[in-house]
Amino acid sequence: MDKEPRLLGVIGHPIQHSLSPDMHNAVFKKLNLNCSYSAYDVTSEKLESFLEECIEKRFGGLNVTTPHKVDVIKYLDSVDENARRINAVNTIKFNEKIKIGYNTDGVGCINALREEGEKIKGKRILVLGAGGAARAITFQCALEGAEIIISNRTRENAINLSKEIREKLGRRVLVVNYSEKSIKDIMPQTDILINTTTVGMHPKANRSPITADTLRKEVTVMDIVYNPVETLLLKTAKRKGCKTIDGVGMLAHQGAESLKIWLNLKAPVDEMKKTVLEKLKAR
Ligand SMILES: NC(=O)c1ccc[n+]([C@@H]2O[C@H](COP(=O)([O-])OP(=O)(O)OC[C@H]3O[C@@H](n4cnc5c(N)ncnc54)[C@H](OP(=O)(O)O)[C@@H]3O)[C@@H](O)[C@H]2O)c1
Structure with missing residues (x-):
């Protein structure tokens, strides 16, 4: 039986x-x-x-x-x-x-990046968002030797997360304003951008946290939103010539x-x- x-x-x-x-x-x-x-x-x-x-x-x-x-x-x-x-x-x-x-969210994100040929150690990773998924991803990426930059709509949440990472891991984290200008200004110092905000998620799929003008084609753009699979951010990044990685x-x-x-x-x-x-x- x-x-x-x-x-x-x-x-x-x-x-x-x-x-x-x-x-x-x-x-x-x-x-x-x-x-x-x-x-x-x-x-x-x-x-x-x-x-x-x-x-x-x-x-x-x-x-x-x-x-x-x-x-x-x-x-x-x-x-x-x-x-x-x-x-x-x-x-x-x-x-x-x-x-x-x-x-397992942080390790899951890093394994997905590695599978697409990305290195983490020494890379400058700009994370949009400071919610639950961002916490797991920023801690894990910092642990694995990446330099972290956080940009979040509610700046206070980004500041608090950056303080926690500094206190718990002894790693400095840069916080930039959640505005097209501030994100564009930090783009030359960014290797990988990860969107962890809910912006662009079904049913509001016609939204993107940033425009094409803010991006630079040498940056790898990952969106952890997986519904839709190809978010407006990823479509925009692809058109710009960026390598893109979806949330699946x-x-x-x-x-x-x-x-x-x-x-x-x-x-x-x-x-x-x-x-x-x-x-x-x-x-
Ligand atoms: N692919 C995967 O395996 C995976 C795993 C986990 C999560 N996710 C996806 O990741 C996304 C976030 O999940 P979560 O658990 O981290 O959610 P969460 O804890 O609720 O965090 C949401 C984040 O989005 C920001 N946000 C919300 N609405 C916004 C808006 N209109 N403009 C700008 N920022 C906005 C919030 O900023 P404030 O601080 O200002 O509120 C916060 O940083 C969801 O789409 C989820 O499905 C995917």
Whole structure:
């Protein structure tokens, strides 16, 4: 008789548009693994009891998305050094009754950049945004020896993030105003630009955080927004002659890192990307 499947999933609120179930279940099918991954709509009030339920049902692990990445920490038994530094968890592993938190967003972004031939060490990386994803990406890039520049609509959030990186990693981070002029002024000192703001995301896909005039063709432009796959920023950058990297690679790589944590598995990243692209096309 077949053993019960290993239960995995993602929690968030709302969650119905998550691509993670398709992406992970495609891996299980391809590798013939007896695992099952579902999306669970969990409100903040139900977060603690849902985690207890997962223990009772012997879940292997969970991904965590908006709005629980920070709040979930107080319900965990331990949090690895990386997630502790970022102060956000996107992956939980259940070890019997012990709940351990991790964050795979930063490593996922760096693996996606490396896959496209980018080096991180010594590079000057301009990050637009200072939200959850920006935190994971800036900390990881700084850890790996990049020079970080942050530009965010709410300047105070950029300043706070830069202070945290300096305090925790001893690395200086430059903050520039979120204006076309300030971003254009810093462009000659930028090797890679990463958009981590929500600007350009479906359904407001006709927006871009910056114009073509601000860019310079020697800069690699990555947008972590993956819906649409080719954002207006990426279209603009491509026309300018920049190398562009979309957000699907990061999505697949952060998922692959979660699978490594739960199942000690080297995930087929290309299969994950293919599944995401198919699902986005069908929407
Ligand atoms: N590819 C992947 O694997 C991956 C992983 C994680 C996230 N993402 C995507 O990354 C994006 C950000 O996610 P997150 O979790 O970091 O969100 P978040 O924590 O809510 O941060 C949102 C960021 O966008 C900025 N922002 C929002 N509206 C803006 C506007 N109209 N103009 C300028 N800036 C604006 C915010 O600036 P303020 O500080 O001024 O509010 C903040 O910096 C989302 O599109 C998400 O889907 C992709």
